[in-house]
Amino acid sequence: xxxxxxxxxxxxxxxxxxxxxxxxxxxxxxxxxxxxxxxxxxxxxxxxxxxxxxxxxxxxxxxxxxxxxxxxxxxxxxxxxxxxxxxxxxxxxxxxxxxxxxxxxxxxxxxxxxxxxxxxxxxxxxxxxxxxxxxxxxxxxxxxxxxxxxxxxxxxxxxxxxxxxxxxxxxxxxxxxxxxxxxxxxxxxxxxxxxxxxxxxxxxxxxxxxxxxxxxxxxxxxxxxxxxxxxxxxxxxxxxxxxxxxxxxxxxxxxxxxxxxxxxxxxxxxxxxxxxxxxxxxxxxxxxxxxxxxxxxxxxxxxxxxxxxxxxxxxxxxxxxxxxxxxxxxxxxxxxxxxxxxxxxxxxxxxxxxxxxxxxxxxxxxxxxxxxxxxxxxxxxxxxxxxxxxxxxxxxxxxxxxxxxxxxxxxxxxxxxxxxxxxxxxxxxxxxxxxxxxxxxxxxxxxxxxxxxxxxxxxxxxxxxxxxxxxxxxxxxxxxxxxxxxxxxxxxxxxxxxxxxxxxxxxxxxxxxxxxxxxxxxxxxxxxxxxxxxxxxxxxxxxxxxxxxxxxxxxxxxxxxxxxxxxxxxxxxxxxxxxxxxxxxxxxxxxxxxxxxxxxxxxxx
Amino acid sequence: xxxxxxxxxxxxxxxxxxxxxxxxxxxxxxxxxxxxxxxxxxxxxxxxxxxxxxxxxxxxxxxxxxxxxxxxxxxxxxxxxxxxxxxxxxxxxxxxxxxxxxxxxxxxxxxxxxxxxxxxxxxxxxxxxxxxxxxxxxxxxxxxxxxxxxxxxxxxxxxxxxxxxxxxxxxxxxxxxxxxxxxx
Numbered sequence: 001x002x003x004x005x006x007x008x009x010x011x012x013x014x015x016x017x018x019x020x021x022x023x024x025x026x027x028x029x030x031x032x033x034x035x036x037x038x039x040x041x042x043x044x045x046x047x048x049x050x051x052x053x054x055x056x057x058x059x060x061x062x063x064x065x066x067x068x069x070x071x072x073x074x075x076x077x078x079x080x081x082x083x084x085x086x087x088x089x090x091x092x093x094x095x096x097x098x099x100x101x102x103x104x105x106x107x108x109x110x111x112x113x114x115x116x117x118x119x120x121x122x123x124x125x126x127x128x129x130x131x132x133x134x135x136x137x138x139x140x141x142x143x144x145x146x147x148x149x150x151x152x153x154x155x156x157x158x159x160x161x162x163x164x165x166x167x168x169x170x171x172x173x174x175x176x177x178x179x180x181x182x183x184x185x186x187x188x189x190x191x192x193x194x195x196x197x198x199x200x201x202x203x204x205x206x207x208x209x210x211x212x213x214x215x216x217x218x219x220x221x222x223x224x225x226x227x228x229x230x231x232x233x234x235x236x237x238x239x240x241x242x243x244x245x246x247x248x249x250x251x252x253x254x255x256x257x258x259x260x261x262x263x264x265x266x267x268x269x270x271x272x273x274x275x276x277x278x279x280x281x282x283x284x285x286x287x288x289x290x291x292x293x294x295x296x297x298x299x300x301x302x303x304x305x306x307x308x309x310x311x312x313x314x315x316x317x318x319x320x321x322x323x324x325x326x327x328x329x330x331x332x333x334x335x336x337x338x339x340x341x342x343x344x345x346x347x348x349x350x351x352x353x354x355x356x357x358x359x360x361x362x363x364x365x366x367x368x369x370x371x372x373x374x375x376x377x378x379x380x381x382x383x384x385x386x387x388x389x390x391x392x393x394x395x396x397x398x399x400x401x402x403x404x405x406x407x408x409x410x411x412x413x414x415x416x417x418x419x420x421x422x423x424x425x426x427x428x429x430x431x432x433x434x435x436x437x438x439x440x441x442x443x444x445x446x447x448x449x450x451x452x453x454x455x456x457x458x459x460x461x462x463x464x465x466x467x468x469x470x471x472x473x474x475x476x477x478x479x480x481x482x483x484x485x486x487x488x489x490x491x492x493x494x495x496x497x498x499x500x501x502x503x504x505x506x507x508x509x510x511x512x513x514x515x516x517x518x519x520x521x522x523x524x525x526x527x528x529x530x531x532x533x534x535x536x537x538x539x540x541x542x543x544x545x546x547x548x549x550x551x552x553x554x555x556x557x558x559x560x561x562x563x564x565x566x567x568x569x570x571x572x573x574x575x576x577x578x579x580x581x582x583x584x585x586x587x588x589x590x591x592x593x594x595x596x597x598x599x600x601x602x603x604x605x
Numbered sequence: 606x607x608x609x610x611x612x613x614x615x616x617x618x619x620x621x622x623x624x625x626x627x628x629x630x631x632x633x634x635x636x637x638x639x640x641x642x643x644x645x646x647x648x649x650x651x652x653x654x655x656x657x658x659x660x661x662x663x664x665x666x667x668x669x670x671x672x673x674x675x676x677x678x679x680x681x682x683x684x685x686x687x688x689x690x691x692x693x694x695x696x697x698x699x700x701x702x703x704x705x706x707x708x709x710x711x712x713x714x715x716x717x718x719x720x721x722x723x724x725x726x727x728x729x730x731x732x733x734x735x736x737x738x739x740x741x742x743x744x745x746x747x748x749x750x751x752x753x754x755x756x757x758x759x760x761x762x763x764x765x766x767x768x769x770x771x772x773x774x775x776x777x778x779x780x781x782x783x784x785x786x787x788x789x
Contacts, residue, residue: 042635046638049640050639053642053643054646056646056647057646067689077645077648077652078642079649082645085638085642225625226621227624229628230624230627233628233632233635236631237634240635240638380689380690381689382689
C-alpha cells in the first residue's frame with residue numbers, strides 16, 4: 001500500500017495536495033462557527049452528484065419533461081429519493097448561503113484583504129439562485145411553468161433590451177421545447193460550470209487569506225484534520241438529516257403521504273394556474289412586486305433589487321469607514337428582516353385567499369389523477385401526459401360543468417367542483433342522472449317540483465309534473481311496485497357503469513318494467529320508447545341517459561327527439577358550437593360516472 | 606498560503622484513532638447517500654424486463670409468394686418506451702415464406718451475429734447480412750462455413766388463424782451468441 005502510494009506521490013505529488021487540503025491551519029482551533037462554508041461545499045457536491053444521475057433520466061421537451069420526471073419520481077427504483085435529495089438540498093443551500101453570509105459579516109471576514117472573495121461569494125449566491133430559478137421549470141408542471149412564466153415576463157420590463165432578452169432566454173415568443181432545452185443547458189451546463197470556477201476561486205482566496213479567526217482565541221492553533229473536519233462533517237450530516245426528513249416527512253405522518261419532491265400536474269398552456277408561486281425564497285420578490293402599480297413595475301423588478309445588490313457589493317468598501325461595519329450589519333439585518341417580512345406577508349395573504357386555496361385544491365386533484373392515469377394500462381401517449389388529463393371525464397367534466405352548466409344546473413348542490421354558485425339554481429341537479437335513485441326522485445310527487453328536478457324550469461306546471469303530483473301520488477302499493485320496475489327499466493337504458501351489476505341481477509324485473517313502460521304506465525302517451533312515434537311531445541326514452549342520448553341532448557335539447565319547441569332555456573351546446581364534441585363527451589361521461597379507475601381503488605371501495 | 610504544518614507524526618493514541626476513524630466514516634456516509642440514490646436510478650433498467658413475446662398479426666397468406674421465396678413484413682405492435690406507450694408501431698420485421706409442406710416459416714430479420722437487418726438476395730437465393738457478410742439459406746440456416754454468424758437466423762413460431770391470417774410470436778434474441786436466448 002505504502003509502496004503504491006509512494007509511487008503515485010512521486011509522479012503526482014498527491015501527498016502534498018492532501019496535506020495542503022487537510023492540514024490547513026485553524027487559528028485558535030476548530031470551532032462550530034466555521035462549518036458553514038463546508039456545509040455549502042457538501043450541498044453543492046450533493047447537487048452535482050444527484051444532478052448528473054437525474055440528467056441520465058430527464059428528457060427536456062414539452063412532451064417529455066413532465067413525463068420523464070414522473071417516471072423518475074413514481075416508477076424508477078430510488079427515483080423519489082434521488083429527486084428529493086436534489087430538490088431539498090437546493091432549498092437547504094439557500095438557507096446555508098444566508099447563514100454563511102451572516103457568519104462572514106459578523107466575523108468581519110468581508111473586509112480587506114478579503115473583498116474579492118466576498119464579491120465572489122455574492123456572485124455565487126446569485127448563481128445558486130439562478131440554478132434554483134432554472135431548475136424550477138424543468139419538471140414542466142403547472143406550478144413551475146406558470147411561476148417561471150412570471151419571472152421571464154418580468155424580463156421584458158428591462159429597459160431597451162428586455163423583450164429581445166426574454167425571447168432569447170425562452171427560445172421564442174412562447175414557452176415550448178426550446179424553453180426547456182435552454183433552461184436545461186443553463187441549469188446543467190452554464191451555471192454549474194460558472195459555480196465550479198467561482199467555488200475554486202473562492203476556496204483558493206479563502207486559503208490564501210486564511211480563516212478570519214474569531215477573537216479571543218480559545219485554544220492553540222489546530223489543523224483542519226481531524227477536529228474541524230469532524231465538526232464540519234457533523235454539520236453536513238445535520239444538513240443531510242434535515243433533507244432526508246423533508247423527503248419522507250409526509251409519509252411519516254400518513255401512510256398515503258408522498259415521498260420526495262412535489263410534482264404537480266403537467267403544464268397546461270390552456271389553463272393558467274392562479275396559485276403558481278415561486279420557490280419560497282423568491283416569495284419576498286413576488287410580494288415586493290405587488291407594491292409597484294402599472295408601469296412602475298420596473299422599479300420593483302429591476303431598479304431597486306439592482307441598487308440593493310450594488311450596496312451589498314460595496315459593503316467591503318463601506319466597511320473601511322469608522323462606522324462602516326456597523327452600517328453594513330444594520331443593512332444586512334434590515335435586508336433579512338425585510339425579506340422575512342415580505343415572505344410572511346406573501347404567505348399570510350395566500351393563506352386567506354379563497355381563490356388561491358381553491359386553485360391549490362383543484363391542482364392537487366389533477367396531480368393525483370394524472371399520476372393514476374399515467375399508470376393505467378393505456379399508459380402515456382406520445383403527445384404527453386397532458387392529453388391524458390384533457391381526455392379524462394373525472395377531472396375535465398366538473399370543470400366544464402362549472403363553466404357551462406352550473407349557471408342553472410347543480411351537481412349535488414354544487415357547481416361540480418364543490419363550490420356553491422352565486423346564481424340561484426334554476427334547473428335540475430344532475431348528480432346520478434338517469435340512475436334508479438335519480439329517477440325515483442323525479443317520479444316522487446313530493447320532489448318533482450323542487451329545484452332538484454323541474455322546480456326552477458318552465459316545466460314546473462307542465463304535464464309531467466301534474467301527472468306525477470296527481471296520478472302517481474294516488475298510486476296503490478301494487479302500482480308503486482310497477483313504478484319501481486319501470487324506473488329500473490328506464491334506468492337500464494342508460495347502461496351506467498355503477499349499475500351494471502344491479503342491471504344484470506334485475507334483468508327479469510327490467511324486462512317486466514319495459515313492458516309496463518310501453519303499455520301500462522302511460523309514459524308513451526307523450527314519450528317515445530323504442531318505437532318511432534311522430535306524435536311524441538316529450539324527450540325520447542329510447543336509450544335514455546346513455547352516452548349517445550346524453551351527447552345528443554346536450555348538443556341540442558330543442559331537437560324533436562327531446563324537448564322540441566317546448567325547450568326551456570337550455571342552449572344547443574353542440575349545434576351552436578358552445579362546446580365541441582370532445583367537451584360534450586367529457587361532460588356526458590362524467591355525469592354518467594364513466595371514467596378510468598384504478599382496479600385496486602375500486603376494489604377497495 | 607499560511608498553512609502551518611501543525612500536525613505531528615507522533616503515534617496516535619486510542620482516542621485520536623477513533624476520532625479519525627469516525628471522521629472518515631462520517632465523510633463516507635455523506636458521500637454514499639447521494640451516490641447510492643443515484644446508482645439505484647442508474648441501475649434501474651437491470652430490474653426491468655423487456656417486452657415478452659406476444660402473437661402479432663403480420664399479414665395474410667395471400668401476401669406470401671406461392672413459390673416459397675421469403676418476403677419481408679414489418680411487425681406492428683404495442684411498444685412501451687419508458688413512460689410512453691405507443692400502439693401499432695413498428696417493433697421489428699420478419700421474413701415469411703411458404704414451406705414445402707404448406708406451412709409458413711417465420712424468421713426474425715435481425716442477423717444473429719451483430720444485430721444488423723439481413724437482406725434477401727433473390728438473384729442468389731439466399732440471405733446476406735450487409736454488415737459482415739453472414740449468409741443464410743432461405744430456410745435461415747448458415748449457408749457458408751466462414752459465415753461470421755454463430756447460429757442460424759432466429760425462427761419464430763407462426764400460426765395461421767381463420768385460414769388466412771398469419772400471426773407470429775415475435776421476439777428478439779441476443780446477438781453474438783451461439784445459443785438462441787430471448788432478449789430479457
